[in-house]
Amino acid sequence: MKIAIALICGIVFALGLGISGMTLPTVVLGFLDFFGDWNPALMFVMGPAVLIYLVAWRLRRGRKSPFGATLPAKAIHKQDARLYAGATLFGIGWGIAGVCPGPAVTNLARPSEFTLAFMAAMLVGIALSFLVKSRKSAAMNTA
């Protein structure tokens, strides 16, 4: 059941990315161009997404889920050098190509030199992160 739910959630997530415009690098780069020809459309993606998640979190955190484990009870607040360094490097990459991990996977549905090369490089980047991260810090992942 857990597997079926994850599959359905993945499909719905991808449809959300596609409908909102997050899968298109041109739209994402237009949104990130705050000081130029700014396209604010993507500003409206995060609002409903965060709001829905916030309600679910407030109602169910720390409680048992019907098909899996107990939900986490507390959010992680720790801010360390790795968070700042990692978010900075991710920001540079996102600003270059306009692709973050969700769209990178979704875009594999239309294989091209661009989508395949980005995904391959992203996997190498993730693998390289294993070299600098200890087991202990892996528990710090919020995602």
Place this chain on the structure above:
Amino acid sequence: MQWQDVWPPLLGGTLIGLSAAGLLVLTGKTAGISGIVDGILRGERGELGWKLAFALGLVVGGVVLAIAMPSALPVAAPRALPWVIAAGLLVGFGTRLGGGCTSGHGVCGIGRTSGRGFVGTCVFMAVAALTVLVLKGVEA
């Protein structure tokens, strides 16, 4: 931008929120895509099944988009191949070093009113905007 341009992002954001909240409430898991891909790559014990299913769902959703809404998927690369590869390396390495991406920090982290998620999101948004600004300056 016209006012009607607001509806697709609002609808898309709603679907993303329902997906992430549904996964959380029904399975207790976090819909952070970089963490999901990370777990698959490591063959994470006990987590591999649902992570593979979610990633497969993303691709299936992509196929649905390719059929029903073909303009939603990119046809052209935004930059030349070396830039694309550099960007992919940075996104993969950076999201794992920082413990999250747009979904993990941006939606799930902020949705939990997590200081870590909020700070992470502010940093990568600001840096991405700065990167776009610098590249435009260089290319101009």
